[in-house]
Amino acid sequence: MNKIDPSLPAGGVALRLPPANLEAEQALLGALLANNKAYERVSEFLAPEHFADPIHGRIYQAIARRIEAGQLADAVTLKAEFEHSGILAEVGGTAYLAQLLGAMVGIINAGDYGRTIHDAWIRRQLVDLGEVVVNRAFGDEDAIDGRAQIEAAEQALFDLATRGSAEGGFVTFDRALTEAIAGAERAFQRSGHVSGLSTGLRDLDQRLGGLHPSDLLILAGRPGMGKTALATKIAFGAAQALRAEALGAAPKAAVAIFSLEMSAEQLASRILAENARISADRIRRGDIAQRDFDRFVEVSRTLSGLPLEIDDTPAITLSALRTRCRRLKRTRGLALVVVDYLQLMRPAAGTRPENRVLEISQITQGLKAIAKELAVPVIALSQLSRAVESREDKRPQLSDLRESGTIEQDADAVMFIYRDEYYLQQRAPKQLAFESEEKYQDALAKWQRDMDRVYNKAELFIAKQRHGPTGKIDLFFEAEFTRFADLDPDHHGDDIH
Structure with missing residues (x-):
């Protein structure tokens, strides 16, 4: 033959x-x-x-x-x-x-x-x-269209690169020590003694030491608590820090926000409203005076040079997000990734998880892999289950995370945002529920005292942190501008940074 x-x-x-x-x-x-x-x-x-x-x-x-x-x-x-x-x-x-x-x-x-x-x-x-x-x-x-085929191919290549690597192995202790000393030196030389990327929030920086490469941070809360506003504040603070470090030159890296729920225009309006101190709702309705509009334009000029990149693709897949992050890191540099929010993402094209828990597990593991591969911190927002609403104390717990086992396991830090004011507003006394005017007025006075106590205040709970302490951080929150800031308890929120 x-x-x-x-x-x-x-x-x-x-x-x-x-x-x-x-x-x-x-x-x-x-x-x-x-x-x-x-x-x-x-x-x-x-x-x-x-x-x-x-x-x-x-x-x-x-x-x-x-x-x-x-x-x-x-x-x-x-x-x-x-x-x-x-x-x-x-x-x-x-x-x-x-x-x-x-x-x-x-x-x-x-x-x-x-x-x-x-x-x-x-x-x-x-x-x-x-x-x-x-x-x-x-x-x-x-069943798979052209764009999904590209994503499936990228995912398969990534899996092969991860599974097929013959590299890796031990790092000498000498080299590890050198890198640790370099991190300590960065923290010592920076004014806030923060070794990582600044969040723009003093107390959060002190607790986390800034945002560190390769970390996956989960920021969770019920609807109405201000998750997006806080994530936007952190992204904005990081972008400001990057611009400040550039000393007038073009920043060496950018902050990427993947906004799956809001459009890029809506997110930009929020940042503008927060910095111009003009209600985003009033801006949207055109209910502003000429001086407000002039202020709006002036602030927009100041913010235009910030190294912020927004991707508002709805239901983005993990492989598409990874590809865009890689491209941004290659072309402009990448310092931080923010994903708003986890449950709106889809797993990699071509994969068919058996259930929702497995799907979320693939997404969180993928985000952690992106953080490690690109050596950047990744902040992913997450919804909490309705179990919170059925409790008397509605402060979140780790068990309230939807598909909590996988999210909690993969994350380096888990943070919960909570505002007592939100729930207290819903419990305002109604006159018809009381037998007499006197009892109603007593209840109203007590409710008002409680409202005064929690007015413009938010609580950020660090429930898990691999590299540092857990605990509560008090923050200032202006609902009108959806604005978070540091809170000075001695001045009842007057000293805002």
């Missing part, structure tokens, strides 16, 4: 064999059989499925199993094991094991052979992935 020359065209297309290096596979297996210490050079990244020849994969698996069990793995012991399992003939018999020993070049080359095998496996995966992309593009899966 004549063999087909791979270089010759077949039907107009060159026939190409999948990438493989069988000689390297034989040489590595021979080195392992000759000296089991060679296994240490490849065990961290090489697996049986990485071998192009399945027989080589089975032999490698048997060698690895014996070595990790503290047993000798050579041609004699493997022959006995394969005979006992009844697969000696399948792996080529005694003659092939002897042939492998003859193919050994030296254990010093084992690491290089292992990486060659691994690289060929990655290339085969890329070929398979390319075939899937081509078949989908030709319409094999009509």
Whole structure:
């Protein structure tokens, strides 16, 4: 039977064999059989499925199993094991094991052979992935449109890059110490003694030490508590800090806000209203005087140079968010990612989680992976379950997080925003509920005292923090401008920063 020359065209297309290096596979297996210490050079990244020849994969698996069990793995012991399992003939018999020993070049080359095998496996995966992309593009899966196909391909490439990496390993303690000292030096030299990126809120910076690369922070609360307003304040504060650090030059990095609920224009209006101290509702209705409009324009000029990027794509997928963050980091630099909010996101295109808990788990794990890969802090907003409303004390707890197990587990910090004023307003006494005018007035007076006590105040609870203390932070909140600021308790909110 004549063999087909791979270089010759077949039907107009060159026939190409999948990438493989069988000689390297034989040489590595021979080195392992000759000296089991060679296994240490490849065990961290090489697996049986990485071998192009399945027989080589089975032999490698048997060698690895014996070595990790503290047993000798050579041609004699493997022959006995394969005979006992009844697969000696399948792996080529005694003659092939002897042939492998003859193919050994030296254990010093084992690491290089292992990486060659691994690289060929990655290339085969890329070929398979390319075939899937081509078949989908030709319409094999009509349910997935073109844009979703791009996202599915990006997700598959990311998974391969994560799963297929032969890099990594230990960092020397000396290097780790150097990086720790550099972080301490940054905190010492900055006026607020904050090593991370500033949030623009003094007390929150002191508690968190700023926002740190690779951290996933969850900011959660019930509707009406001001989650978006606080996240916007933090993003705005970080952008201001980046601009201040640039000392008049263009900032080296930007803050990315993924606003799944509000449009970019609505979010910009909020930031303008907060800084111009003009109600966003009045701006929207045009209920402003000329001097208010002039103030509005003046503030907009001041804010126009802030390194803020807003993406208001609704129901964005995890893979699309990752791609846009990578692009922004490459083109402009990236310092912080804010996602508003978690439950409105979709998992990566092409994945079909079995239930909502698994879906949220994929999203939170993906956001944590983005934080680590791009070395930036990621703040993700999250809704709380309605269980809060059924309790007398409506202050949130970790168990109130929707799909709480996965969110709490993946996050480096979990924060809850709570405003007593919001709930107290709903409990205003109604005259018809009281027997007499006197009792109604007493109840009204007590309610007014309670309202005065919580007026323009919010509580931020840090319920979990891997790198620091938990506890409560009191903040100032102006509902009219949806504006958060630091609160000085000695001056009852007068000293606002």
